């Protein structure tokens with residue numbers, strides 16, 4: 001036995017070659033059918049185009065990567081792997097941003113090495129992972145610390161991070177407030193920021209159902225849609241202004257939440273998730289088919305922009321008897337005013353949600369939500385009325401979704417059922433889960449990553465979703481309970497410092513008590 | 518104080534309680550023993566209204582609480598520490614205790630907390646620790662403490678010794694004894710650990726498949742040959 005483990009630790013040349021050949025074969029078997037040919041639209045119909053370049057590139061990279069893994073098995077070879085992985089990562093990144101860099105900074109164009117953007121991305125990520133593994137391996141070997149020491153250190157770092165989160169949140173707030181006036185800020189940046197903050201708000205809204213009450217809601221987009229359509233229709237048919245319609249949209253969404261809440265309250269877990277999924281789809285299908293009211297798949301256009309608190313209009317020439325914004329304030333006209341105004345509007349709305357959430361967490365109802373997530377039966381025996389608590393979570397969460405929907409409608413000026421598909425629910429849910437359910441800061445970071453990154457990677461066209469997927473996978477590998485899974489206790493003893501790290505549990509063996517009697 | 522007459526409880530078509538009669542007087546510790554699946558937990562859940570009785574009557578302090586909602590029953594002064602402890606694992610010890618105080622007067626929260634900490638000083642030491650990382654015995658203390666936070670006059674405990682080492686079982690039973698003798702609290706205790714439970718209790722009941730088959734003082738039951746054979750010697754199947 002022992003000889004064979006030694007053998008495995010220092011494999012002979014033959015074994016290495018055999019492993020590499022197997023990797024190449026497996027790579028070919030996977031890539032040839034999937035990558036080697038693609039159909040393209042050409043004059044005279046579909047044509048088959050070959051992509052042997054990409055295919056061979058993938059196989060070569062797979063073999064190289066495998067070689068790196070083999071090298072890592074032998075102590076002392078890590079530096080090669082680190083260098084090789086680092087080079088691959090650098091090539092990947094440079095290739096990925098070749099257009100962007102030429103574009104933005106005017107650097108001379110970089111000769112692409114990888115065949116496509118997807119492959120640049122995968123090369124970069126693969127190389128980076130290998131390099132990181134090599135470095136971690138070396139540092140583990142060189143440090144004489146035991147696992148317990150490392151855990152203790154990780155715990156200490158965790159405590160530091162927890163302290164930093166507050167600082168970070170403060171910086172983020174200042175950054176969000178000053179963003180439109182920062183030097184690099186332009187129309188595009190503010191637009192992306194507005195989008196991100198919209199998702200932050202949606203994430204914080206859904207967080208009440210999913211993160212606090214612990215109910216997996218797959219149909220959150222329904223409330224978003226209800227909010228958007230209620231404002232759009234109210235504005236179109238009744239000429240109601242945004243500010244009047246906003247509470248109305250929230251209320252309507254909340255009542256939809258309650259209507260959904262009643263039938264699903266008895267359901268738990270998977271069944272609950274499936275019913276909410278169905279509810280989301282029902283709302284979308286009603287929007288498509290109720291043509292007389294919703295204008296079906298054509299959507300509603302010409303949704304009015306919000307005015308400046310009834311004082312000025314955000315259009316160039318003024319409307320509804322209101323003077324234009326720039327005249328009212330004696331400014332030069334700029335089309336950016338409206339964009340900045342919308343940005344601040346969503347920031348204010350999100351801030352409202354955040355303040356509300358922080359407050360309600362410390363109230364009995366907020367605690368009851370969390371208790372419900374933790375243990376349903378214990379809640380029942382403590383006399384918590386689960387029906388009211390769940391309904392409240394639904395109603396409040398839905399109201400926030402509705403507010404965000406009304407904002408979405410007024411910002412886009414056009415809405416159609418296409419904006420409210422299941423994938424929206426999935427993205428918002430991913431933001432909440434990735435952020436670490438219940439953590440406001442974590443959710444904001446997750447929204448920044450999951451919405452911001454694909455926006456930055458827009459050059460990659462449809463491949464940017466690869467970045468989205470890779471981001472999800474990486475978070476799940478490294479932070480399986482979300483980016484910030486720590487939760488601050490909502491009750492503290494008066495004048496007591498926060499306690500140190502918890503002691504691991506020691507559970508006496510179940511039968512011991514009776515056996516010894 | 519508590520009087521139960523002819524209570525039948527069903528899970529769907531399964532009849533878990535088949536006409537249970539029992540009473541608990543003020544200041545008593547009453548133990549309920551019985552094999553697995555006898556319906557002991559169901560009885561406690563029925564008393565506190567989580568699985569309401571279909572027939573029969575439950576009277577507490579001369580009020581009929583048979584059909585009352587759990588939160589109202591808790592407000593009337595019955596607290597339950599459910600089977601398997603069921604503390605909130607991600608919440609701190611203090612938050613867990615706070616959850617128990619939802620139905621009681623916030624003005625007396627501090628007093629009640631001090632009472633619990635005095636009874637279980639261990640909980641005060643670990644006040645900020647997450648419930649899920651407590652040891653089994655500490656979790657049981659927390660479960661009892663959480664129930665006490667609602668200022669009950671009747672405390673229902675479901676298998677507080679479940680899965681605990683002998684020494685810890687002893688501590689828990691001592692605590693129950695102190696709750697009863699010092700705080701004048703009435704306790705209805707469900708236990709598999711018949712020996713300990715019957716020694717501690719003033720009176721006991723034996724339940725077999727949803728019915729009470731025997732009753733008497735703790736000592737009487739301890740010495741009863743049937744009880745001895747079924748629940749004391751060589752344990753139980």
Ligand SMILES: Nc1ncnc2c1ncn2[C@@H]1O[C@H](COP(=O)(O)OP(=O)(O)OP(=O)(O)O)[C@@H](O)[C@H]1O
Pocket residue numbers: 528531533551552553554555556557558559560600709
């Ligand atoms: N939620 C439920 N649905 C259906 N049947 C149930 C449910 N809970 C309990 N039962 C059934 O009711 C009967 C009594 O269960 P109960 O939990 O009250 O027993 P117990 O005396 O507490 O047993 P143990 O000592 O093992 O805890 C059992 O036959 C059990 O299978």
Ligand SMILES: [Mg+2]
Pocket residue numbers: 557558559600675
């Ligand atoms: Mg039981």
